[in-house]
Amino acid sequence: MKDKILLAHGSGGKLAHELVEKSFVKAFSNPFLAKLDDSAVIDISGRLAFTTDSYVVSPIFFPGGDIGKLAVFGTVNDLAMSGAHPLYLSLSFIIEEGLPLDELNQIVNSVQKAAQEAGVEIVTGDTKVVNRGSADRLFINTAGVGIIPDGVDISGSNARPGDKVLLSGTIGDHGIAVLSQREGLRFSTKLESDCAPLNSLVAEMLNASPNIHCLRDPTRGGLATSLNELAKQSKVSIRIEEEKIPVREEVLAACEMLGFDPLYVANEGKLVAIVPPEDADKVLGAMRGSHYGKSAAIIGEVRAEHPGRVAMKTCLGASRIVDMLVGDLLPRIC
Amino acid sequence: MKFVSEFRRSELAEGLISQIHRKSRTPARFMEFCGGHTVTIFRYGIRQVLPRTLDMVSGPGCPICVTANADLDKAIALSQIPEVIIATFGDMLKVPGSRSSLQEVKADGADVHTVYSTMDALRMAEENPTKSVVFLGIGFETTAPTIAASILQAEEKGIGNYYVLSMHKLCPPVLRAILDSGEVKLHGLICPGHVSAIIGSYPWEFIARDYGIPCVVSGFEPLDILQCVDMLVDQIENGESRVEIAYRRGVHPEGNQQALKLMEQVFEPCPTQWRGIGEVPDSGLKLRKKYQHFDAELAFDIDPGPAYEPVGCICGDILRGVKTPADCQLFGKACTPEHPVGPCMVSSEGSCSAYYLYGGGFEG
Numbered sequence: 001m002k003d004k005i006l007l008a009h010g011s012g013g014k015l016a017h018e019l020v021e022k023s024f025v026k027a028f029s030n031p032f033l034a035k036l037d038d039s040a041v042i043d044i045s046g047r048l049a050f051t052t053d054s055y056v057v058s059p060i061f062f063p064g065g066d067i068g069k070l071a072v073f074g075t076v077n078d079l080a081m082s083g084a085h086p087l088y089l090s091l092s093f094i095i096e097e098g099l100p101l102d103e104l105n106q107i108v109n110s111v112q113k114a115a116q117e118a119g120v121e122i123v124t125g126d127t128k129v130v131n132r133g134s135a136d137r138l139f140i141n142t143a144g145v146g147i148i149p150d151g152v153d154i155s156g157s158n159a160r161p162g163d164k165v166l167l168s169g170t171i172g173d174h175g176i177a178v179l180s181q182r183e184g185l186r187f188s189t190k191l192e193s194d195c196a197p198l199n200s201l202v203a204e205m206l207n208a209s210p211n212i213h214c215l216r217d218p219t220r221g222g223l224a225t226s227l228n229e230l231a232k233q234s235k236v237s238i239r240i241e242e243e244k245i246p247v248r249e250e251v252l253a254a255c256e257m258l259g260f261d262p263l264y265v266a267n268e269g270k271l272v273a274i275v276p277p278e279d280a281d282k283v284l285g286a287m288r289g290s291h292y293g294k295s296a297a298i299i300g301e302v303r304a305e306h307p308g309r310v311a312m313k314t315c316l317g318a319s320r321i322v323d324m325l326v327g328d329l330l331p332r333i334c
Numbered sequence: 335m336k337f338v339s340e341f342r343r344s345e346l347a348e349g350l351i352s353q354i355h356r357k358s359r360t361p362a363r364f365m366e367f368c369g370g371h372t373v374t375i376f377r378y379g380i381r382q383v384l385p386r387t388l389d390m391v392s393g394p395g396c397p398i399c400v401t402a403n404a405d406l407d408k409a410i411a412l413s414q415i416p417e418v419i420i421a422t423f424g425d426m427l428k429v430p431g432s433r434s435s436l437q438e439v440k441a442d443g444a445d446v447h448t449v450y451s452t453m454d455a456l457r458m459a460e461e462n463p464t465k466s467v468v469f470l471g472i473g474f475e476t477t478a479p480t481i482a483a484s485i486l487q488a489e490e491k492g493i494g495n496y497y498v499l500s501m502h503k504l505c506p507p508v509l510r511a512i513l514d515s516g517e518v519k520l521h522g523l524i525c526p527g528h529v530s531a532i533i534g535s536y537p538w539e540f541i542a543r544d545y546g547i548p549c550v551v552s553g554f555e556p557l558d559i560l561q562c563v564d565m566l567v568d569q570i571e572n573g574e575s576r577v578e579i580a581y582r583r584g585v586h587p588e589g590n591q592q593a594l595k596l597m598e599q600v601f602e603p604c605p606t607q608w609r610g611i612g613e614v615p616d617s618g619l620k621l622r623k624k625y626q627h628f629d630a631e632l633a634f635d636i637d638p639g640p641a642y643e644p645v646g647c648i649c650g651d652i653l654r655g656v657k658t659p660a661d662c663q664l665f666g667k668a669c670t671p672e673h674p675v676g677p678c679m680v681s682s683e684g685s686c687s688a689y690y691l692y693g694g695g696f697e698g
Contacts, residue, residue: 243344252338256554259682261377311693315344316351316556318379321693326671 003101010095010129023105024125027112032088032123040123042088046147049084051075055140060107063177064192067140068107070268072114072122073197074219075144080199081215081271083154083206084146086118092126094139107138118197120144146199151210158213159234161304164280166273168201168293169194171223172251175265180254187257191250196269201292208286209279217271221325224263226272227310228324234274235307240300240322242315264325274302341555342378350560355385358567363389363519365655367509368526369396369683370554376692378556384563391518392688394508394611394653395526397473398425398681402607405501406431407638408631412468412499413444415634419462421455422470424448428680432642452477452484459488459496468630471498476528478502478619479593482600485621485628497630500619502601505529506537507617508608513545518655522566524559525551527581534589535577542575553581600625609677610650649676652685659689666690 008015025033032040053075060067071091079086091111095104115122173194180189198217205212214234218226223245231238247262255262269292275283280298287293300312310322366372372392375381381390394400410431413420420436427437427448440446445465449455452469459467471481481498488496505526512518525538530551538549548569552562562580569575579585597619606618621629643650646664651657659665659678669675671687678684 249339256338314378314556315342316347316378316380316383316560317344318382319693320377320379321691323691326691 005095005097005099005101005104005129007097007129007131010127016127019127023108024127027108028115028122030121030123032121033125040088042123044087044145044147049079049082049146049148050143051078052141052143053078055142056136057178058136059178059181060103060138062181062193063189065195065268066107066110067138068111069114069195071140071142072111072118072120073195073268075142076118076120076197076199077217077271079144079146080197080202081154081217082148083152083202083212083215084148085203086120086144086146086199088123088145089115089120090124090143091122092141093128094135094141095127095129096135096137097129097132099137104138114197118199149206152206154212154215156214156216156230156233159230159236159238159274159302160213160276161236161302162277163213163274163302164277164298165227165238165240165300165302166275166280166284166287167223167245167297167299168198168271168273168287169269169295170246170248170251171218171267171270172247172255172262172265174268175222176251176254178266179258187254189250189254191248191254194267194269196292198269198271198292201271201287201290204286204290205273205283208282209275211279212273212275212283214274215271218267220266222262222264222266223272224261224310224322225325227322230272230274231310232308234302237303237306237309237311238300239303239311239313241313244297244299246295246297263322277301338555341553341557343557346557347560350557350564351383354388354560354564354567357564357571358385358387360570361387361389362521362567362570363391364522364524364563364566365391365393365518365520366524366552366559367393367395367505368524368529369399369681369685370528371395371524371526371552371559372685372688373683374554374556374559376688379692380556380559388563388567391520391655391658392652392685393655394512394608395474395505396653396678396681396683396685397477397503398429399649399653399677399684400503400508400608400611401429401472401501401677402609402641403432403643404607404638404641407433407641408636409470409499410434410436410439411636411638412630412634413439413446415636417465418445418634419458419465419467420444420446420470421449421458421467422446423472425681426470426472428674429677430644430674430680432639452480453487456484456488456493456496459493460491463495466495466497466633468497468499471500471502474503474505474526474529475532475597478601479532479590479596482596485600485625486596488628489625496628497633498621498628499630500601500621501606502619503606503608504603504617504619506533506540508611508614509541511611511614511617512654513541513547515654520547521570523547523549524562524566525549525577527551527553527558527584530579530581530585530589532590532593535579535585535587536589538577542577546575548575549577551577551579551581551585553584608653610653644675647676649678649686652678659686662686
């Protein structure tokens with residue numbers, strides 16, 4: 001029989017210690033964690049960015065990633081969206097009893113690889129095991145800290161009329177890749193999640209222009225929801241052009257089949273930037289030069305009238321409102 | 335062929351739009367029957383790009399919207415029976431019935447599951463042999479064949495705990511009812527694409543023949559709709575009324591014979607209630623005698639109580655094409671997608687939802 005996570009793995013006793021040493025400390029080897037003290041003690045100075053997030057994605061493995069990779073990149077990206085240089089992460093695992101140890105180890109390894117790619121360290125963590133049915137296989141909670149370089153002032157309320165709206169690549173890849181694996185909905189696609197760390201992309205963009213006004217990663221709720229948030233926070237309107245927004249043909253096709261609009265489908269490796277017009281081309285160049293922003297595009301601009309509203313020029317040249325996502329995405333029935 | 339992006343190309347759209355502007359001389363009102371078409375029309379702003387000669391109204395082609403409250407109340411009553419699992423398409427959850435919604439009773443503990451296909455519901459019945467699974471059979475001719483197939487499979491496998499609450503609706507009879515009422519003067523009909531993929535284009539012939547109204551079956555991409563409008567304008571300017579297909583990649587004149595056979599085998603037409611329209615003869619589907627043991631209404635003793643319509647809601651008038659969401663006092667105020675009063679605001683294919691989400695008539 002294959003090894004499985006038992007309630008005893010979360011009891012604080014021998015099995016728990018074995019799990020921590022054999023799985024976590026081994027994978028995340030760094031001096032902070034290796035001490036196994038109650039807290040990681042780190043020297044840090046500068047303007048600190050501090051974020052937290054929880055990951056409950058189902059299924060926990062999906063094309064192009066898994067819950068571990070998602071947790072690391074998601075947290076790194078939240079830090080990067082305030083212009084911070086991400087440094088340290090904490091990870092807490094809430095495991096449903098019965099999870100095969102193999103799968104946990106796969107995820108732990110994927111966390112380590114992701115941390116390496118993003119250049120951050122996992123310095124503290126925790127494990128709890130709950131009864132079958134009290135969690136869905138595995139949940140991960142994270143926290144992250146990073147340092148914001150001097151002269152950088154990025155906030156959702158900084159957009160100004162005339163600013164350009166930049167998008168780092170195709171939308172909807174993550175949401176459709178995860179949905180394609182969901183029980184009862186399974187369809188075959190070559191599409192993979194776009195799950196990626198965006199801190200190096202942001203660093204290169206800031207190199208090109210430290211005057212970037214807003215950054216946001218359009219995760220749940222998709223591009224439409226992020227743009228609405230920015231328009232409301234900055235009390236401006238945003239006008240985008242449908243034809244300028246990069247969308248993969250596979251995503252378009254899956255959205256048609258399921259009755260979704262790609263504007264509302266989740267991304268995990270994309271960002272929206274709002275940039276003063278005179279810096280837009282420089283920033284776009286920097287994005288396209290980065291591995292994570294090759295198909296970046298200027299998709300629209302910020303306007304003063306109708307504060308809080310997002311509008312889109314459709315491919316027919318007409319205009320329509322782009323509202324926030326309401327409720328969950330549901331499949332159509334006819 | 336990629337089947338999506340080719341049908342959204344702006345340079346082709348531009349050509350079609352200017353062609354329509356050039357040809358259209360006679361003022362005309364077109365109805366798009368199908369909610370899917372309504373969504374495309376608003377999502378791409380098609381009304382904004384058409385000439386002033388052309389007026390568009392939305393029809394009753396949203397299966398969720400036309401479901402009568404009395405039928406919703408039956409579904410909710412069934413959910414209250416112990417050991418009954420309700421399996422439904424997701425759009426039904428939020429629709430307010432007379433006193434509650436499936437979403438509310440689910441939160442209170444009723445066993446309500448969203449499924450993506452009838453076969454998932456059938457599997458649920460197989461996996462829960464001590465419970466009864468009731469599938470909410472909603473939809474037009476598009477979904478009915480798949481539900482018929484699930485019943486035949488249940489019969490073949492001897493699955494005795496699978497039931498269907500048949501609330502199906504048929505499209506051609508309700509169009510006849512709308513045209514006979516004379517409330518809306520129509521000069522052209524955009525016929526539903528998916529429904530026609532099943533029933534073909536022949537069942538629309540009576541509209542062109544008896545009422546002199548040009549009919550064109552359309553697909554769901556913006557270029558499909560523009561092509562359909564262009565063909566309708568041609569017929570009008572030439573004084574013709576015929577049934578044409580602008581959706582050849584999906585629809586054959588004779589339809590899908592296999593699907594029609596399944597439907598015919600399991601269901602027979604019956605009178606049924608449409609929200610806002612009332613009872614229409616032969617516009618519903620009930621299980622044939624041979625398959626009546628799958629009929630949830632016969633298998634369970636339910637008393638849903640009297641049905642009420644929400645006060646001030648004009649969904650019924652909107653579904654008949656007599657009024658638009660802009661005429662409703664509740665629209666965008668008391669009734670929003672987050673807090674819907676009527677079904678047209680809930681369903682992703684409802685007119686009110688399309689107006690609200692995409693900003694009907696919005697210029698900006």
